Amino acid sequence: MSMKSKIKSFFGANRQYAVAGASNNPSKFGYKILNWYIKHNLSAIPINPKEKEILNQPVISNVKTIIQAIENHKDLDSYKTSKVDGLSISFLTPPSVTVATLKEIESVEGYKNIIKGLWFQPGSYDQEVLKLADSLGEFDKVIEEDECILVRGEEGLLSANL
Known part of the structure; x- marks a missing residue:
């Protein structure tokens, strides 16, 4: 699969997004990327074990909680996770934390569908x-x-007709 088609399939009209490593520090990419989603009216859940709120979005401390909410068709805080077709995640964490997050994803049965x-x-x-x-x-x-x-996000949104 080409990078272009991967970028296209990352986006979807009914998609929930998450930002692993979201940050309250405006100079960090974890802030800039969450802000990018918000500016494009895309629902993005900041994942951060230490913060309560980033850019006025309620923070969820781990990815497992989000996957399980989607799987069980339940809303999470103000996020309409009961109605989405799946989850696309932006990672801004150091590689060791990214590895831990992937292992957490793997621990949820049915993650491949989500x-x-x-x-x-x-x-x-x-x-x-x-x-x-x-x-x-x-x-x-x-x-x-x-x-x-x-x-590359704009191009992905365009190719996904969003």
Whole structure:
């Protein structure tokens, strides 16, 4: 699958997004990327174990909670996770944290039906991360190769007709 088609399938009219490593610090990409989603009217859940709210969005502390809400058709806080077709995640965490998050995803039965895209931002992945994504059977949904949503996101939205 080409990077272009992976970027297109990352987006969807009925998609829930999440930002792993979302930050309250405006100079960090975890802030800029969450802000990008908000500006494009896309529902994005900030994932951060330490914060309560980022950019006025309620924070969820881990990805497992989000996947289970989608799987069980339940809303999560103000997020309409009961009505979405799946979850696409932007990663801005150091590779070791990205690995831990992928292992957490793997621990949820049925994750393959829920996860629609994994966007590893530059600096969030290494060979171990890519190998793990591959062993999870999710590699066809991975965007990496130094692709940044701030650069390629618009194109993805256009190609997905959003």
